[in-house]
Amino acid sequence: MSISVQYSQADAETVRQRIAVLRERNVAAKLIASQLGMNLEDVRAHLKEMRAQKAQERERAKAAIKLRPCLRCRREFRPEHKGNFMCSGCKSTTAGLA
């Protein structure tokens, strides 16, 4: 028995965006529910799913920087951060040339 069944996917996205905005201001779930005219259970369900989605995105981002081929020597290496495209060997070589 949930009224959220009547929401389409697009509506759910809009609702989540509005929840996210309020959540960023540290508005309690109860207040979000009353401000958006929703029931508390639905707000909590959305918050739970949003948290799960965020965790998933973090995992994907972490996995994305795991291993990549070096742009210079093509060897796979583990970058220290997202914007690192050369292995440390090539990086020190190009730094020496600069």
Ligand SMILES: [Zn+2]
């Ligand atoms: Zn390299």
